[in-house]
Amino acid sequence: MVEKRGAGLWLTHVGMIIGVAFIFFPIWLAFVASTVEQQAIVRPPMPLLPGDKLVENYTRALTSGVNAPVATMLFNSAIMATGIAVGKIIISLLSAFAIVYFRFPGRQIFFWLIFVTLMLPVEVRIVPTYEVAANFGMLNSYSGLILPLIASATATFLFRQFFMTVPSELAEAARVDGARPMRFFFDILLPMSRTNIAALFVILFIFGWNQYLWPLLITTDPSMNTIVMGIKQMFPSGDDTADWPVIMATSLLAMIPPVIVVISMQRLFVRGLVDSEK
Template sequence: MVEHKPMASFLGHLSLIVGVVIVAFPVWIALVIATHDNHSFMSGVTPLWFGKEGLKVFVTLFNGSASTGGVSVAHMLYNSALMALGITVGKISISILSAYAVVFFRFPGRMIAFWVIFMTLMLPVEVRIMPTFQVIADLHMLNTYQGLIIPMIASATATFLFRQFFLTIPNELIEAARIDGAGPLKFFWDILLPLSRTNIAALFVITFIYGWNQYLWPLMITTDAKYTTIVVAIKHLLAVPEGEVMWNQVMATTILAMLPPVIVIIVMQRFFVKGLVESEK
């Protein structure tokens, strides 16, 4: 029986409230600044309440402004969503298939193949980015959605996680599937995929946020404004060689860039938590 201690409960709730305030305060400031004209922020006094501009800056961004090269924020959100979903689906598909091959098939060099995949974790992105850029350039995939997505879909981490989960599948289940006449594809589709849904959900959230927040790779391979992602757009809004930075547009774009990952986390929260705390983990 858990003893109820009012002071401990009070301190716990107080800590949570303070944590929420610390995390939410910068977001509140960004939202407030987005409702002011740019001169209000440039005066040196940070406003703490909404301004008279209201949602005008959001309307301007969705219609396309000079600061964003005439490309609307809606199109940039589309680019980011397409890239993030492409990376997510690609990572999960390749990782689950490679883990399935390593665990359930017996072929020469399978463990060597797994450890080669696993050792790629030791290579930071900065080491691989120039060779990858050269390959994409040689394949004429600069300024394309394929160039944004394909180089980012391999994942040693996801392969390792699926492999560890597949190793927990009891041999009795595998033998029962064989007795029932289930071939490799049927076993994978009807048994492994349903059992892996919480793992897939957890990895979906992680990889979607990873893909959405990509900055360096889209910045390198896209020079055409119509392929600009929302995260790169924030950098373009800040890179003003002459004149003043439109901080209200920067903050409004930042708020819009935060919304899709937050929505994904809220929608997938139950599956995400379950996938991380299952006993098999």
């Protein structure tokens, strides 16, 4: 190994620690702010070590919040993120199965119709998409939060790639044994795709949880707000001082679920990320 001893190694660790500290500082500060009282923040500089109001601030955020209780917003986010992840995985599995394992009229056209949507985020077509959702009466509803964000091809693309690597002998054996296509799908293909499904779930869950613009437009009723968009609504308009401890407690609550998902499924997630994006 090259230059991996002595002062060089020390410097590397020091550099790494400085980097991690820089990356972590904003999160640490938010945590500290969520454990002190308002007085400690509005008279700067605020302390850099946690205070004793942790339970109080988080209870206040979860039960009363500013517009809607944060517990409600957390629940909405959980429904939205899970709905997007599960919905996208289901429709993508089915359509990738159809595209790889069947030859049917219009296959090529459907294939392109789906893949054109790759990488085109909802932000680009917000106004007309909003009108569609409004016409369907989807404002302030979970279906309105979930369905428009399912229309994307990334997951389909990933499953298609994966299905093409599955040895075709398996499909042939199933056919010789007289298994019907759906039987093959449920008994062989689905169990084989478990790792991919799990990795994709992590990525899509975070994608759904972190949505901002779409929930901002489609939920006008505070009881339907998601937590990520709800934080901004907690800032008072005009000159009133923001309730910083509650806002920071909410910010931490907003990042804890996706962070837990990422850290606990790190190995899977890193693989899934590298696979789905290349």
